[in-house]
Amino acid sequence: xxxxxxxxxxxxxxxxxxxxxxxxxxxxxxxxxxxxxxxxxxxxxxxxxxxxxxxxxxxxxxxxxxxxxxxxxxxxxxxxxxxxxxxxxxxxxxxxxxxxxxxxxxxxxxxxxxxxxxxxxxxxxxxxxxxxxxxxxxxxxxxxxxxxxxxxxxxxxxxxxxxxxxxxxxxxxxxxxxxxxxxxxxxxxxxxxxxxxxxxxxxxxxxxxxxxxxxxxxxxxxxxxxxxxxxxxxxxxxxxxxxxxxxxxxxxxxxxxxxxxxxxxxxxxxxxxxxxxxxxxxxxxxxxxxxxxxxxxxxxxxxxxxxxxxxxxxxxxxxxxxxxxxxxxxxxxxxxxxxxxxxxxxxxxxxxxxxxxxxxxxxxxxxxxxxxxxxxxxxxxxxxxxxxxxxxxxxxxxxxxxxxxxxxxxxxx
Numbered sequence: 001x002x003x004x005x006x007x008x009x010x011x012x013x014x015x016x017x018x019x020x021x022x023x024x025x026x027x028x029x030x031x032x033x034x035x036x037x038x039x040x041x042x043x044x045x046x047x048x049x050x051x052x053x054x055x056x057x058x059x060x061x062x063x064x065x066x067x068x069x070x071x072x073x074x075x076x077x078x079x080x081x082x083x084x085x086x087x088x089x090x091x092x093x094x095x096x097x098x099x100x101x102x103x104x105x106x107x108x109x110x111x112x113x114x115x116x117x118x119x120x121x122x123x124x125x126x127x128x129x130x131x132x133x134x135x136x137x138x139x140x141x142x143x144x145x146x147x148x149x150x151x152x153x154x155x156x157x158x159x160x161x162x163x164x165x166x167x168x169x170x171x172x173x174x175x176x177x178x179x180x181x182x183x184x185x186x187x188x189x190x191x192x193x194x195x196x197x198x199x200x201x202x203x204x205x206x207x208x209x210x211x212x213x214x215x216x217x218x219x220x221x222x223x224x225x226x227x228x229x230x231x232x233x234x235x236x237x238x239x240x241x242x243x244x245x246x247x248x249x250x251x252x253x254x255x256x257x258x259x260x261x262x263x264x265x266x267x268x269x270x271x272x273x274x275x276x277x278x279x280x281x282x283x284x285x286x287x288x289x290x291x292x293x294x295x296x297x298x299x300x301x302x303x304x305x306x307x308x309x310x311x312x313x314x315x316x317x318x319x320x321x322x323x324x325x326x327x328x329x330x331x332x333x334x335x336x337x338x339x340x341x342x343x344x345x346x347x348x349x350x351x352x353x354x355x356x357x358x359x360x361x362x363x364x365x366x367x368x369x370x371x372x373x374x375x376x377x378x379x380x381x382x383x384x385x386x387x388x389x390x391x392x393x394x395x396x397x398x399x400x401x402x403x404x405x406x407x408x409x410x411x412x413x
Contacts, residue, residue: 045075046383049084056088064088079105079112087118109409115380121315121347127377129370129402130343168194172204181211192221199229207238215245233263240272252276267293267300274306283310301327305337308344317348335365342374351378369400376403380410 048071055064065088071081086101105112114123168191175184185208192198192205206221219242225235240255253276259269274289290307293300308323324341331337342357358375361368372395379388389411395403 045071045078045081048074049081049383052084052088061088061092065092077108079109080116082108083112083116083118086113111406111409115377117381121349124347124377127406128343128346129373129400169200169204172208176204176207176211179211181208184208185212197228199225199232199235202228203232203235203238206235206242210238210242210245213245215242218242219246231262233259233261233266233269236262237266237269237272240269264292265296267296267303270296271303271306274310278310278313283313286310287314301330301334305340309340312344312347317344320344321348333364335361335368335371338364339368339371339374342371342378346374346378351381354378355382367398369395369398369403372398373400373403373406376406385411 048067052064052067052071055061055067065085068081068085068088071078072085075081082101082105086098086105089095089098089101102113102118105118111127113119114127117123119126168187172184172187172191175181175187185205188201188205188208192201195201202221202225206218206225209215209218209221219239222235222239222242226232226239229235236255237259240252240259243251243255253273256269256273256276259266260273263269270289270292274286277283277286277289287307287310290303290310293303294307297303304323304327308320308327311317311320311323321341321344324337324344328334328337328341338357338361342354342361345351345354345357355375355378358371358378361371362375365371372391376388376391376395379385379391389407392403392407392411396407
């Protein structure tokens with residue numbers, strides 16, 4: 001389906017600036033070139049490029065080729081013209097000539113081949129500042145404590161082996177919630193000494209060790225917890241995380257599965273398993289786990305954005321956009337959401353919409369250099385070199401280092 005979409009976009013425009021007529025009409029309003037002159041590289045040359053685009057729309061491919069020949073002849077230093085001519089030649093079956101143009105473009109500007117669409121969305125991914133696939137939003141610590149309160153009836157559960165009024169229990173939970181893990185460990189040790197037959201005390205002791213990074217001590221305590229209560233899903237999850245800390249991937253995966261089997265509402269276990277599945281090259285199974293979280297927690301925003309990022313990996317940009325749109329409805333002031341949606345819009349060829357998203361991201365987070373950088377990339381694709389170079393300068397000022405190299409190739413006089 002994605003291949004068909006890309007092919008249809010190619011038929012509409014060799015420049016991959018999107019399939020909407022509004023983009024072409026708005027593009028004519030952009031200032032062109034790095035100066036106000038219309039006789040420089042991005043003035044006269046741009047006229048030929050736009051002329052070629054119009055001819056492609058009327059299926060006058062030979063005429064478009066002539067326009068691109070003129071662009072190259074008038075300005076042989078235009079990497080963009082070589083790339084766009086290479087794309088058209090490839091479309092016309094002129095493979096050898098297309099490769100020659102690509103080679104020439106690469107000598108002029110190593111970014112141009114990816115930036116101007118010869119390698120499709122995969123090439124653009126190499127230029128854009130994208131959140132890596134591992135850049136996932138973790139569940140908050142209060143969700144961990146909520147799992148204890150919801151899944152273990154602490155006050156009304158005599159089987160926990162704890163006295164109902166034990167102040168130590170509440171103190172451990174509070175300290176974990178406050179992320180004071182050293183103090184939580186001391187109190188958990190006291191709790192375990194007082195109630196050595198309590199699966200819950202052993203689990204909390206194991207969790208406190210886990211948070212301190214002591215995997216061996218965590219595993220010892222958690223082993224006691226699951227032996228006292230083999231169907232306690234939360235302890236199996238903590239056990240899995242301890243094995244992960246030790247690098248025991250097989251046990252980590254096994255215990256995650258065990259935790260979910262025992263407690264199918266344990267959202268943090270689904271979340272962790274989704275990350276593992278993605279690392280194993282199983283994005284669709286990861287999507288299933290994010291979907292489970294979304295259903296359990298009523299459209300959880302963090303699961304939605306992570307599902308969107310995973311759908312993006314599969315090329316399901318429509319599904320990814322739908323998830324991010326739902327997230328934005330719930331959190332309209334979240335700069336990360338606009339940044340991610342801008343990236344997806346870019347890969348989907350919706351360049352003007354991507355510019356709008358990066359602009360919104362910048363309004364919410366003016367210090368985000370990567371947003372200025374990505375907006376610059378989109379401005380280049382829309383031939384707005386003035387705005388693009390200005391954004392790259394802003395990205396450099398904010399310390400986003402990749403902007404400097406792109407600026408060297410795209411904004412030098």
